[in-house]
Every structure is written in C-alpha cells, then in structure tokens.
Amino acid sequence: MKTDFKFSNLLGTVYCQGNLxxxxxxxxxxxxxxxxxxVFNLVDNKSYTLPFSHRKNVSRIGLTPQGNLLLSIDEDGQAILTNVPRRVVLYHFSFRLSVTALSFSPSGRYFVVGLGRKLEVWHVPSTPDSNAEGDLEFAPFVRHHTHTGHFDDVRHIEWSHDSRFFLSASKDLTARIWSxxxxxxxTPTVLSGHRQGLVGAWFSKDQETxxxxxxxxxxxxxxxxxKPGREDEMDDDDSDMQWRIVNRHFFMQNSATLRCASFxxxxxxxxxxFSNGLFGLYEMPDFNMIxxxxISQNEIDYVTINKSGEWLAFGASKLGQLLVWEWQSESYILKQQGHFDSMNxxxxxxxxxxxxTTSDDGKIKVWDIESGFCIVTFTEHTSGVTACEFAKKGSVLFTSSLDGSIRAWDLIRYRNFRTFTAAERLSFSCMAVDPSGEIVAAGSLDSFDIHIWSVQTGQLLDQLSGHEGPVTSLAFAPNGGLLVSGSWDRTARIWSIFNRTQTSEPLQLQSDVLDIAxxxxxxxxAISTLDGQLTFWAVSxxxxxxxxxxxxxxxxxxxxSDRRTAANxxxxxxxxxxxxxTDGTCLLAGGNSKYICLYSVTTMVLLKKFTVSVNLSISGTQEFLNSKLLTEAGPAGLLDEQGEASDMEDRIDRSLPGSKRGDPSARRxxxxxxVNGVAFSPSGxxxxxxxxxxxxxxxxxNAIQFDPFDLNMEITPASTLAVLQQEKDYLKALVMAFRLNEAGLIQRVFQAIPYTDIALVVEQFPGVYVARLLRYVAAQTEQSPHVEFCLLWIKALVDKHGAWLSANRGKVDVELRVVARALSKMKDEVRRLADENVYMVDYLLGQVSYNAITESELDLDLHSFDPNEELGLEFDFDVVAEAEKRRLKALPSSTKELSLDDILLDGVQQSEEEWIRVE
Incomplete structure (x- = not known):
C-alpha cells in the first residue's frame, strides 16, 4: 500500500475570522x-484549500489586482506570499507587529498595511509576468513610506482609483487622507466629527466625495x-478649499451596533x-434603502462586494457562517456553515x-468531496451526535445521539425514516450496523447492556448483558457474522447474535477499551486501550x-496549562x-494529540506520522514550554482579558448568573x-x-504530469505518428503514446484506431499498461461525445482482460469505479434524451394520419419535382420523421433541452434539405 498521503483539502470549517x-x-x-x-469557486461550485499553513490564525489577506499574488498575514504579523495559479509559496516575511488592515493599490505596484497606529507603504513583490525588464528583486519586500498620526488602531484602508491617494479609518474617531x-x-488631511470609532472610509467614483x-x-x-466665508475671496490655489461634511445619515437599528460596512x-x-445578524443595502448619496x-443569528463580522457589485459576501465568525448574496435576484449564491462544536x-x-460528520451541536452534515461543500444538514437530534455509520448497501445512514435515540436517514430523499429508542432513557455513545442493514446495535455509558433493534420494524429485539462497565465501542464483522463490543471493564466480547444461543467470548485486556476495528x-x-496499547486478535x-x-x-x-514535558x-x-x-495491510490511529499514526499490520512498524496542525492558536501544538507566557496568575493564554477590551460590547459578561460552566453557547x-475520528476512503x-x-x-x-515507461531515443511524438499513419500499426502506436504519456498524443492515437480493430488491439495490449488504458478509456467515456466508440473499448477490455482485472481488483478499483460511474451517467443521459424526444417523434409521425395528404390528392409527381421551385407547406411527413430520427441519433449526449416549436421548425427545414438532396 502506498503511504505518500499529502494534505489535499480542509472541510467542515468555512470562516473563522479576518477579512473576505x-x-x-x-x-x-x-x-x-x-x-x-x-478558495471557493462560485461559478463551478468547487472549493479547495491552499497548501500552506501559518503558525497562528490568519487575520488579514490581500490579493493583487491581477489576482496572481496572495498575501496572508497571521495574528503575530507573519506573512506568506503565495502564487495563486500555481499554489506555491514564494516568500515568508514578518511585519513584527499585529496587522490590523491591508490593501493593495489598483495599479498593483504598492500595498499599505496598518500596524496598530502606524501605516506602512510597501512595494508589491515583482514577478516575471509583472516586471517589464524580467529582473527579479533580491529583496521581495521593500518599504516605500511610513506614516504616523493616528492615535489608535487603523481599522480600514482604501485607495483612490488612480492610486495616488489612500484613506485610513481608525478607532481614534478620525479618517485621514494620505498621498x-x-x-x-x-497636505495630509484629518476628517474628524464622528462620536465612535470608524469602520471604514471610501472614495466615490469621481473622487469628489x-x-x-x-x-x-x-x-x-x-x-x-x-471654506465658510471665503466664497468671494477665492484664489487660484487650494488654500481656500477644505473637506467638509455636507450630509449626515444614520442607520436606525435600535440597540444593535454596526459591525462592518463596504462601499x-x-x-x-x-x-x-449589524450585531443582531441584519444587513442593510443602501444607495448613496441619497441614502435610499434598497x-x-x-441572515445570521449572531453578529456579522465582515462584508465585501465583488467587482460587478452584484454579489455580497458575509462572514459570521461565532457560528462559522459564510454567505454570498445576490441582491438583485434576492437569492443565495453560497450558504455554508461549519459545525458549532467539535466533530465527534x-x-x-x-x-x-x-x-x-457528526458533532456535539446535534447536527449531521454531509460533505461532497469533489466540490468541498456541505450539501445537506440534519438537525433532528436534540443533543450531541456520537457515532455514524452507513449500511453497506444503499444510501442509508445511521446515527446515535446522547438524546437517547438512534436514527436512520435516507440520503436519496434526505429524510429521517426510522427512529429507535430503548425502554428507559439512555445516552448512546456508540453504534454498529449489520452489513445487510437489517440489525442496529448501540451501547451506552449509562447502561452496561447492548441494545439490538430491527431496521425493518423498528422494534427492540434484544439486550445483550455481560459487560460490567459502560460500553464504549461496537463493530460488526464485514461478513455480518459477529459483533464485537469493548467496555471500560477492560474486556472486549465477541457476540454471535444470529445463533440460537447468544454466547459471548470475552477477551481480557490490561486497560479500558477505547475503540475496536x-x-x-x-x-x-484491532483494539485500542487507554494505556496506549494496540492489540491484534484472531477472531476464529x-x-x-x-x-x-x-x-x-x-x-x-x-x-x-502543562508544567511538564509532552512525554510526561x-x-x-x-x-x-x-x-x-481498505486492503487490510495498514492501521490508521488518532487520539488527543496532534499526530495521526499509520502502522503496518504485518510488521507492526510505524510507517508514517501525519501532523494535524502546527497552529499555535490551538492548545497542544507546542513542543517546548515558553516561559515568557507564564505569569504569577497562571498561563497568559488562560487569563480573562474580557474586562480590558476597548469596545463596550466586548466587555459585557454574558455568562449565566450562578452557573459554574458559564454560557453554554460561548466557545472556549x-x-x-x-482527532476524534479517522476513516479510509473505499478506494484506499x-x-x-x-x-x-x-x-x-x-x-x-494521482495526477502525474510525466511518468514515462520504457523510453528510448527512438520513441518520439513524430515517430509515434509515423507508425500510426504510415505503418498503420495501431497497437505499437498506442503503446508508444502511453510510454510518452502526453495527453494530446494519446488522444490522437486513441481516436485514430478503427472500431473494427479495437478487439485485436486490446487482446495484444501489454498487461503493464492495462490499468492505464482502462483509466484513460473511463475518463474519455465521461468527457468524449464518441459514446459507442468508448463502450466498444470497455467491452473489449472486460472480454480480453477480465481474469486479470478480477485478480488485481485492489489495483484497479479506482478505474473500475470510474467506469461504473461513466456507464451509469451515460445510461441516465440516454434515458433522459429518449424520454424527451420520443413524444416529438410520435407527434410528427401522427401528423401523417392527421393531415391525410397523399400524392393523388395533391396530384404531385415526386419524380418530376423541380428543386428550384419554391416549396409550399405541403410535404411528405415520413421524410420529416425519418430526418428527425437521423438528427436525434447524431445529437451528442450533452444536448440541451429544445422547445417543441424549435424541434418542428428544425425538422421542417432539414426535411426540405433532405428532400432536395435525394432528388
């Protein structure tokens, strides 16, 4: 089994803090x-996470006007410059202070950062595509200017459209204009008059306001x-001009405060x-409310508008919400929310x-791997959801919860169709489903029994007794014969629940059982216990x-809060x-640590360790103790600094009076x-x-750019095409194309092979390339309009190499799944196309009997028909129907829906052309 797994995506969290x-x-x-x-692709409905990671949470991000460079800055001022198209980190830099604002100039040559009360202007690092001379700078970050003058943190920076001036808005109640x-x-100008800290400042389009x-x-x-009183004494210079307030408008939101704004x-x-989850859209300068x-139950932390002004993006950090709203059609473009509590x-x-995924917040979320989006959320559980498992066949999901219920979900109709409960109220902590999907078993921390239900009837079938402590884990054998349970009584039991005598075989362990696989x-x-041991048992x-x-x-x-080393x-x-x-050769294990371990089952050797996070904003990622963070009152990170916040709403203590735990909705x-759960994909x-x-x-x-096989000096694209076109040796040409592994060349050779020679080429094809050919044909089946041609290839591969495919199912499992998905998709397309057009063809054929037009009635001799004469409306509908059938057969599978009028008009026009061509 390959072990070179690399981080590819991050789901379950869509927004934490900072700007969008x-x-x-x-x-x-x-x-x-x-x-x-x-990065969320709003057009193609996909998302991906950039591969780099900071040492603290990201607080500010900025993008150049060309969209090729991304500057991300964490809470400590550590910045990473990234090439967005290539997803490659270019440079690491430290601003040495916390960055409160960031903005790139429209010209793309400068950017401004707010470092507390100070403003710094920097040159944008040059790249080969942006530097005319083509010479890269040795120092990517070069400071241009430093501005001081504000008395509190800078909150927002906005550039003029000509990149000559920029505005800074600060918490010191003023905005300033800089050149x-x-x-x-x-001269730098101060705009003062507000009574609370500024959220933002912007130029109008003409820069006059x-x-x-x-x-x-x-x-x-x-x-x-x-200036007032200087109207009659105007000179040519600007000494008599000043920025003045000409209008004052106010948002009337009662007790809510304004959190963010964008123009x-x-x-x-x-x-x-606003802080109550509302947002308002207004037209300036008249302040007309649109x-x-x-859109949220909590305050909105950030809002931004795209270039066309059609989409508004909102971020709410407390609930982890991310929304994109199209205000003209009043519809959501994107609506995503992560789990409020940790995933179980x-x-x-x-x-x-x-x-x-399931969580302590009682929600069950279904994530699409290809797009990275949450496609459905179930909220029927009233308490934390502790376990989830699929039935091996079908789209049925089972979940257990602390609310005392086991629920079955239909993931085709997205509904809860069965609920299982025990005789007394229990909080279920673990669950297992029989591979056939007929039996559900659940264990609890309150009771030492294992409860068994029938999925068909929903009835409680049995309670298995034998454990002397809370049941923590359950697992059915993949072949459905046995049930294994683990408990805090330091034993695991093997149950044969389908036999007449439900006997259990106890396995004695040295510590409490945590999980079973x-x-x-x-x-x-495999059994994991509290003392850190992994034990492997033969079931028979x-x-x-x-x-x-x-x-x-x-x-x-x-x-x-630790005062000792991690080892102790x-x-x-x-x-x-x-x-x-999937193949049973490796074991993946995780726990209350930042490491995930991959072990070999045969050699009992640690193959690889994966680091979950290096984020110092999370406790448990530091290797060494930092003495400067230890104070007389305890660790600095655990001190309550809420009462020292500068804003009134941040100083308010919302904890419940008399409650030792505080507000249950407050995050730690x-x-x-x-790591609360790990799982291998079915393909491995x-x-x-x-x-x-x-x-x-x-x-x-799997996307290998260049991976040649058996290359030598004679194998080139030119020689491959010569073998294909001159020698007509299709097998040799295809093998040479696969050796070079160039996508364009493979496609050219693949499509040039006659369909009559497919079986012969596949039969003599080398076995080492069969998996690659199968993968390529499967991809072509999904993309290419040559449906029958690709199906002939698949049939030939299965006929000629079926024994090899069966023997090496584990190696080609992914390819076979792609083939199955392509065939299923093709079948659905053909069925849909037939359903859409069968009635049209019947209608056209039915017109013959309806009109009852014959040659004798019209006295029309087809053999003496002159194509130069103007055609009337009278023509043979059999010709229309036949031409329509031929045209529909030639349509690609991705044909869009056509209206009946379009079909009839096209049919009439094509039938006239067919008629003329036949004559």
Whole structure:
C-alpha cells in the first residue's frame, strides 16, 4: 500500500475570522480558515484549500489586482506570499507587529498595511509576468513610506482609483487622507466629527466625495468645498478649499451596533452588517434603502462586494457562517456553515463521494468531496451526535445521539425514516450496523447492556448483558457474522447474535477499551486501550496474535496549562479512534494529540506520522514550554482579558448568573488539538480525519504530469505518428503514446484506431499498461461525445482482460469505479434524451394520419419535382420523421433541452434539405 498521503483539502470549517476577498473577476471568494486560506469557486461550485499553513490564525489577506499574488498575514504579523495559479509559496516575511488592515493599490505596484497606529507603504513583490525588464528583486519586500498620526488602531484602508491617494479609518474617531508620493499643494488631511470609532472610509467614483461610517451607525458625506466665508475671496490655489461634511445619515437599528460596512463606488452601493445578524443595502448619496435582511443569528463580522457589485459576501465568525448574496435576484449564491462544536465521528459513503460528520451541536452534515461543500444538514437530534455509520448497501445512514435515540436517514430523499429508542432513557455513545442493514446495535455509558433493534420494524429485539462497565465501542464483522463490543471493564466480547444461543467470548485486556476495528476480511480485530496499547486478535481462535506500544508515537505537543514535558503528560498517550485500510495491510490511529499514526499490520512498524496542525492558536501544538507566557496568575493564554477590551460590547459578561460552566453557547478561548475520528476512503487512495481544525483530507496525488515507461531515443511524438499513419500499426502506436504519456498524443492515437480493430488491439495490449488504458478509456467515456466508440473499448477490455482485472481488483478499483460511474451517467443521459424526444417523434409521425395528404390528392409527381421551385407547406411527413430520427441519433449526449416549436421548425427545414438532396 502506498503511504505518500499529502494534505489535499480542509472541510467542515468555512470562516473563522479576518477579512473576505473576491477575486478580480468576481468568481472566486477567499476566506481565512484557521491558519489556512480556502478558495471557493462560485461559478463551478468547487472549493479547495491552499497548501500552506501559518503558525497562528490568519487575520488579514490581500490579493493583487491581477489576482496572481496572495498575501496572508497571521495574528503575530507573519506573512506568506503565495502564487495563486500555481499554489506555491514564494516568500515568508514578518511585519513584527499585529496587522490590523491591508490593501493593495489598483495599479498593483504598492500595498499599505496598518500596524496598530502606524501605516506602512510597501512595494508589491515583482514577478516575471509583472516586471517589464524580467529582473527579479533580491529583496521581495521593500518599504516605500511610513506614516504616523493616528492615535489608535487603523481599522480600514482604501485607495483612490488612480492610486495616488489612500484613506485610513481608525478607532481614534478620525479618517485621514494620505498621498502615495509628495503632491504639490497637498497636505495630509484629518476628517474628524464622528462620536465612535470608524469602520471604514471610501472614495466615490469621481473622487469628489468621501463616505465615512462609524460604529454608532453614522454615515458622513465629505466634499471638497470652499471654506465658510471665503466664497468671494477665492484664489487660484487650494488654500481656500477644505473637506467638509455636507450630509449626515444614520442607520436606525435600535440597540444593535454596526459591525462592518463596504462601499461599491461604481454602483454607489453601501452595505452594512449589524450585531443582531441584519444587513442593510443602501444607495448613496441619497441614502435610499434598497432592502434589509436577517441572515445570521449572531453578529456579522465582515462584508465585501465583488467587482460587478452584484454579489455580497458575509462572514459570521461565532457560528462559522459564510454567505454570498445576490441582491438583485434576492437569492443565495453560497450558504455554508461549519459545525458549532467539535466533530465527534465521520464516515465515508459506500461510493466514496461523500463524507458524513457528526458533532456535539446535534447536527449531521454531509460533505461532497469533489466540490468541498456541505450539501445537506440534519438537525433532528436534540443533543450531541456520537457515532455514524452507513449500511453497506444503499444510501442509508445511521446515527446515535446522547438524546437517547438512534436514527436512520435516507440520503436519496434526505429524510429521517426510522427512529429507535430503548425502554428507559439512555445516552448512546456508540453504534454498529449489520452489513445487510437489517440489525442496529448501540451501547451506552449509562447502561452496561447492548441494545439490538430491527431496521425493518423498528422494534427492540434484544439486550445483550455481560459487560460490567459502560460500553464504549461496537463493530460488526464485514461478513455480518459477529459483533464485537469493548467496555471500560477492560474486556472486549465477541457476540454471535444470529445463533440460537447468544454466547459471548470475552477477551481480557490490561486497560479500558477505547475503540475496536475489524479488518476487511473479518479475520482479525484491532483494539485500542487507554494505556496506549494496540492489540491484534484472531477472531476464529479468540487469541492475541500481535501488539504494539503506541504511547511514544502518539504523544507530542504540550497544552497551554502543562508544567511538564509532552512525554510526561497524561491523557494524550492513547488512540481514541482506529481504522483499517481498505486492503487490510495498514492501521490508521488518532487520539488527543496532534499526530495521526499509520502502522503496518504485518510488521507492526510505524510507517508514517501525519501532523494535524502546527497552529499555535490551538492548545497542544507546542513542543517546548515558553516561559515568557507564564505569569504569577497562571498561563497568559488562560487569563480573562474580557474586562480590558476597548469596545463596550466586548466587555459585557454574558455568562449565566450562578452557573459554574458559564454560557453554554460561548466557545472556549483556546481549543485543544485532538482527532476524534479517522476513516479510509473505499478506494484506499485517501483518508480523512475529524480534528479541532476541521475535516482534514489527505490523498495520494494521482495526477502525474510525466511518468514515462520504457523510453528510448527512438520513441518520439513524430515517430509515434509515423507508425500510426504510415505503418498503420495501431497497437505499437498506442503503446508508444502511453510510454510518452502526453495527453494530446494519446488522444490522437486513441481516436485514430478503427472500431473494427479495437478487439485485436486490446487482446495484444501489454498487461503493464492495462490499468492505464482502462483509466484513460473511463475518463474519455465521461468527457468524449464518441459514446459507442468508448463502450466498444470497455467491452473489449472486460472480454480480453477480465481474469486479470478480477485478480488485481485492489489495483484497479479506482478505474473500475470510474467506469461504473461513466456507464451509469451515460445510461441516465440516454434515458433522459429518449424520454424527451420520443413524444416529438410520435407527434410528427401522427401528423401523417392527421393531415391525410397523399400524392393523388395533391396530384404531385415526386419524380418530376423541380428543386428550384419554391416549396409550399405541403410535404411528405415520413421524410420529416425519418430526418428527425437521423438528427436525434447524431445529437451528442450533452444536448440541451429544445422547445417543441424549435424541434418542428428544425425538422421542417432539414426535411426540405433532405428532400432536395435525394432528388
């Protein structure tokens, strides 16, 4: 089994903090996600996470006007410059202070950062495509200017359209106008008059007006006018001119405060987000309200507008919401929300296309792997959901919850069709489903019994007694014969629940059982215990065959309150979740640690360790103790600094009076890193982990750019085409094309092979290339319009190499799944096309009997028909129907729907042409 898994995507979290960005063309949205940045493609409905990661949570991101460079800055001022198209990190840089604002100039040559009260202007690092001379700078970051003058943190920076001036809005109640370079007659200007800190300041399209917005909901219009009393004494210079407030507007939102705002100069749109989850859209300069809408249950932290002014993006950090709203049609373009609490478990769907996650917030979310979006959320559970599992056949999902219910979900109709409960109220902590989908078993921490239900009837069939402690894990054998349970009584039991005598075989262990996993062949089980041991047992003999100590492998990282080294900290030296790989050769294990371990089952050797996170904003990622963060009152990260916040709403204590736990809806200040669930994909090419950071997906990169086989000097594209066109040796040409592995050349050779020679070519095709040919044909079946041609290739491959494919099912499992998906998609397309057009053809054929037009009635001799004469409406409908059938057969599978009138008119026109051509 290959072990070179690499991070590929991050799901489960869509927005944490910081600012949102639209790409220059307005089709992509950039969102900070913890210490990473996720890109949402709003047109193609896909998302991906950039491969780099910061050491702290990202606080600010900026994008050049060309969209090729992304500058992301974390809470400590550490910046990473990334090439967006190539997804490559170019440079690391430190601003040494916390960055509060960031903005690139429209010219793309400068950017401004707000470092507390100070402003710094920097040159944008040059790239080969942006530097005319083609010479790269040795120092990518060069400071141009430094401006001081504000008395509090800078909140927002906005450039003029000509990149000569920029505005800065600060918490010191003022906005200031700065020039990029010295301008004749210009002095930096202060715009004061607000009563609370400013949220933003913007230039109008003609740059004759400036709009400033403050937290108390005041909007001021500033214009460059003559000073009062100087109207009659105007000189040629600007000494008698000044920026003055000409209009004051106010958002009337009762007790809500304004949290964020954004202005679109081209369309004069001002959008503002409030602390009660409302946002308002206004047209300036008259301040006409277009509409208001409630989009969140908590405050909106950031809002931005795309270049065209049609889409508004909102971020709400407390609930992890990310919304894109099209205000003209009043519809959502994107609506995503992560889990409010930590994820408890996860499972892959049987087809490997979706991942289901459960959480303490009582929600069940289904994530689409290809797009990276959550496609459905179930909220029927009233308490934390502890486990989830699919039935092996069909699209049925089972979940267990602390609310005392087991629920079955239909993922085709997206509904809860069965609920299972026990005689007394229990909080179920684990669950298992029989492979046939007929039996559900669940265990609880309140009762020592295992409850068994029938899926068909929903009745409680039995209660299995035998454990002397809470049941923590359950697992059915993949062949459906046995049930294994683990408990805190330091035993695991093997139950034969389908026999007349439901006997259990106890397996004695040295510590409490945390998790149990069955090998895919049902011959072995792995058990993880609290003392960090992994033991492997043969099911048939009920005896231990191997074991390993994972305490040293899993331990790592010190929590913020630890006073000792990570090697001596208790509670992090065990695996709380384990899973076998698809082929059963490896075991994946994770726990209350930042490491995921991959073990070989045969050699009992640690193959690889994956680091979940290096984010220092999460407790448990530091290796060494930082003494400067320890104070007399305890660790600095655990001190309550809420009362020292500068804003009134941040100082308010919302904890419940008399409650020791505080407000249940309040998140912990610093979460601890842990892995609550791991799972391998059915194909074995990827695995996912439910961690504090989110849903991490690691995969093996199958997109190999250049991987030649058996190359020599004679094999070139020119020689390949010569063999194809001159020698007509199709087998040799195809093998040479696969050796070069150039996509364009393979496609040219593939399509040039006559359909009559396909079986002969496939029969003599070398076995080493069969998997590659199958993968290529499967991809062509999904993309190419040559449907029958691709089907002939698939049939020939199955006929000639069926025995090899069966023997090497594990190697070509992915290719076979792609083939099956392509065939299913093709079948649906053909069925849909036939259903749409069969009635049209019947209608056209029925017109013959309806009109009852014959040659004798019209006295029309077809043999003496003159094509130069003008055609009337009378013609033979059999010709129409026959031409329509031929035309429909030639249509590609991706043909869009046509109206009946279009079909009839096209049929008439084509039938006339057919008639003329026949004569």
């Amino acid at each position: 960005l639209f790409s220059p063309d307005g089709t992509h949205l950039y969102s900070p996600v913890g210490n990473r940045v996720t 990029l370079n010295p301008e004749g007659g210009f 400036i709009y400033t917005v403050s937290k108390d909901g005041a909007v001021f219009d500033w214009q460059y006018t003559v 679109h100069a081209e369309s004069n749109l001002l959008v503002a987000g 509409h208001t809408l409630s 478990s996860l499972v892959y769907s049987p087809d490997g296309q979706r991942i289901v 069955f090998r895919p062949d049902s011959a072995q089980i 003999e009920a005896e231990q065959v191997a074991g390993l100590d994972g305490r040293r492998d899993v331990s790592g990282g010190r929590k913020i 900290v208790a509670g992090t030296k065990s695996f709380s979740t384990i899973r076998y790989s 200040k610093m979460a601890e890193v842990r 090419t990827a695995f996912c982990a439910a961690s504090t950071e989110g849903l991490l997906i690691y995969s093996i990169d």
